Amino acid sequence: MADIARKANAQWMGDLKGGKGNISTESGTVRDAQYSFGTRFENGTGTNPEELLAAAHAGCFTMQLCAMLAGDGHDPQDVRTEATCEMVKDGPGFKVSAMRLDVRGKVGGIDQAGFDKYVAQAAEMCPLSRVMQGNVEITHEAMLE
Secondary structure, three states: OOOOOOOOEEEEEEOOOOEEEEEOOOOOOOOEEEHHHHHHHEEEEEEEHHHHHHHHHHHHHHHHHHHHHHHHOOOEEEEEEEEEEEEEEEEOEEEEEEEEEEEEEEEEEEOOOHHHHHHHHHHOOHHHHHHOOOEEEOEEEEEEO
């Protein structure tokens, strides 16, 4: 049995190119967010699975990083992560090939080398990074402000 379980749901109506759908989360924070072929493979209005994966990874990683920093007596005053989910053509379809984490932080009691070390550790330890390990290249860049 799981210690934690979270739910989300998706609905799709129609074929791939002409259809449309919506995504919602159990918490209600995301409710009926529109997605379509245009929002996934072009630049239409709405969301897409890769954007949501990037948001989830950015959030998970940033929480992990701040927990580690604070646990070792550093003060994570403001830590921001931009995650970029990259896809490549793979045979008849596409696959997520890379996740790029761009981390900026204002953290007390640490220098750039120390911050880099924590960023690297958090990139390996956060639960979503662990799901992707072996399947998706995860890279990171860190800048202490």
